[in-house]
Amino acid sequence: MEGQPQKLPNARQRSQIETRTRLLDVAAHLFAKDGCNKTTTKNLASQAGVAVGTVYLHFGDKDTLLQELLKTAISHLKQEMGKISPGETDGFSLVQAKMNGLANFARRFPALAAVLFDPVNLASPAGQDAANFLTKSQENGLMAGISAGYYRGDLHSGLAARALVGILVQILGWWARNPQAASQTEIVEILTELRMNGLKSQG
Amino acid sequence: MEGQPQKLPNARQRSQIETRTRLLDVAAHLFAKDGCNKTTTKNLASQAGVAVGTVYLHFGDKDTLLQELLKTAISHLKQEMGKISPGETDGFSLVQAKMNGLANFARRFPALAAVLFDPVNLASPAGQDAANFLTKSQENGLMAGISAGYYRGDLHSGLAARALVGILVQILGWWARNPQAASQTEIVEILTELRMNGLKSQG
Amino acid sequence: MEGQPQKLPNARQRSQIETRTRLLDVAAHLFAKDGCNKTTTKNLASQAGVAVGTVYLHFGDKDTLLQELLKTAISHLKQEMGKISPGETDGFSLVQAKMNGLANFARRFPALAAVLFDPVNLASPAGQDAANFLTKSQENGLMAGISAGYYRGDLHSGLAARALVGILVQILGWWARNPQAASQTEIVEILTELRMNGLKSQG
Amino acid sequence: MEGQPQKLPNARQRSQIETRTRLLDVAAHLFAKDGCNKTTTKNLASQAGVAVGTVYLHFGDKDTLLQELLKTAISHLKQEMGKISPGETDGFSLVQAKMNGLANFARRFPALAAVLFDPVNLASPAGQDAANFLTKSQENGLMAGISAGYYRGDLHSGLAARALVGILVQILGWWARNPQAASQTEIVEILTELRMNGLKSQG
């Protein structure tokens, strides 16, 4: 090995443990850019500097790779949401903090966010868990808000949760792909306002 | 002749326009059920009781067929929206009427609605027009509302329009596929409320 | 009929007997421009202002249509060659007269010439007759020339005939498609010279 | 293992380069026999003992495969022509040597010659390079001959080159497909004679 001429670092030169990580990383970026369906495993492999077979060695199939990606995304999202001060109990502040957590996730992991907030992925079999998590956590938040009196008691929480996920997918998925198109403040503001006050003027 | 076994009347016996209509109808249902990408032209043709070539005779290619479908959907949607009484000027009532128009469309043309409110279709080249129409009409509504003072003047209308489209796609697309899962009243209510008051309790 | 509004003359308005002629004419031009294989029967029919079925009514299939075209071409060619004065007995003058006859044909019927001198057509089953005619007539001319002492007695006439056909296909087929690129005089000269003296300088 | 039935070594056991070579070889023979258009990729693959995908793995598409074939043919042809003694300066001998080089190529690589001297291929987009090479090299030879005084100064070299290519396509293309129908001597003789003296008797 020491006799080898200098090369750009490729898969062999890097730690094997890194391979899996790099594959996930490259996959996140390609899936974010072109979508999972339009990203071929061959392209993914070559971008990652490994052979196609290696992808299958690590993930079994493309679907599992997507699942892993979504799992990772959810994990980072949870971590971000976990940073919210538990003292936050005021309705508006709490929602704002949550929306900020979501936006933080999208800003820090734009590729993962683009993959997570991609309706195609959420609708695929591999995305069931992620979709359920998003819907459930929205629904839980809503139900907690109802219990606490922040939200109307007659709210159809399932339906509302669905709508909220739609907003997140549309806004955060877009923002993750176009971070320069809006500031985090704007994103958090629209998400919070829409949830708390709708669009109506504060008359 | 009398000895011949009964034959189903084949496509050649049916009129051209009937075939085209049937193809659009079958395509709408298949695209609604499985998505455009997972619907093969062969399957579409056989479900419609015609040969593959017939699909291409009528639509040139799959993309054009999708476009036709979306055009039809938009046309029905516009028609439904056109029924709104022009006297409706009150903010809440107007929004409610609009949401009801959308829901009417989804109820009356569930397959077309499922195709129209499918993010994959809206993101495809064939869906550009439809996507633009949806976004523009949301944005126009928002700007009219701002002018009329119903909505906050500092609303980032592009961002808000995006969010609203996300809600429609999520709620109406889902409802079109699962009409039994919610009543039209519930759908209209959540759409209207979310837009006018957000989710917070009317305290 | 008299009550009909004026229309561009289409198949119905023209004599039915003309239909066949028009089909042959349009086919000649399309085959000349794009080749037989790239000309679809649908396109042919629409250019001729008739329905696809009509093509099949008149010619049975595409191959037969090509055959008819080649037959017509050969017929015109023969007619042109028949104009050569039977008194022409001198070797050079005779060849020149023949080459001029060929060039006349190509000039007067450029589309037919382009179809006839198209190697793809000559190689197709439908072109066997035409190919044989061309080769045979070249060979006959050569053998006559040999008998008359104008050509070398040890000439491999089959081989030479093949070469001559190659020249005709290449030169006349090209000229038929690009009549402006060379004058008839130049065409006749090169064909005659090549045959009589080769390319060698007259030293 | 010993219980396993004997298997033909499949493509996977063979080296990449071997497969590519075999594909080119089989393609050359099929294209020579039936023409490129009538050779299906499926048939090509099965004749080569590989799956369809393998063809596309190696060549991207059918056109590129044809190009490779033509490139190879030109390369062999150039090699053959390169063997001509540079001392050959006499007009007749030089032409004879060149014609012999061409015939050597056709004799040694009959399939490639049949593909190269196929007017359909030369007219296709993939054949542009090859067609240009053939025409150009004929034209160069002619212009050199004119300079050296071997050919008439008033020769329309573009037209003459066209005629010469026509002869080569017709004679060598045919001979490559029917090697038994004429001896190399005959081929070289007719090509040389036609070019140097035409067909007339040496009176």
Add this chain to the structure above:
DNA sequence: TATGAATGAGGCTTCATTCAT
């Protein structure tokens, strides 16, 4: 672990031809 040539089912599209009107 890693490789990457090979696989082959399956998708989209074309077009010569038919046949009921």
Add this chain to the structure above:
DNA sequence: GATGAATGAAGCCTCATTCAT
């Protein structure tokens, strides 16, 4: 004779996946 919607075999190409090295 004429029509033209319909047919369907067949072609080209893609890409997730496998497996011998």
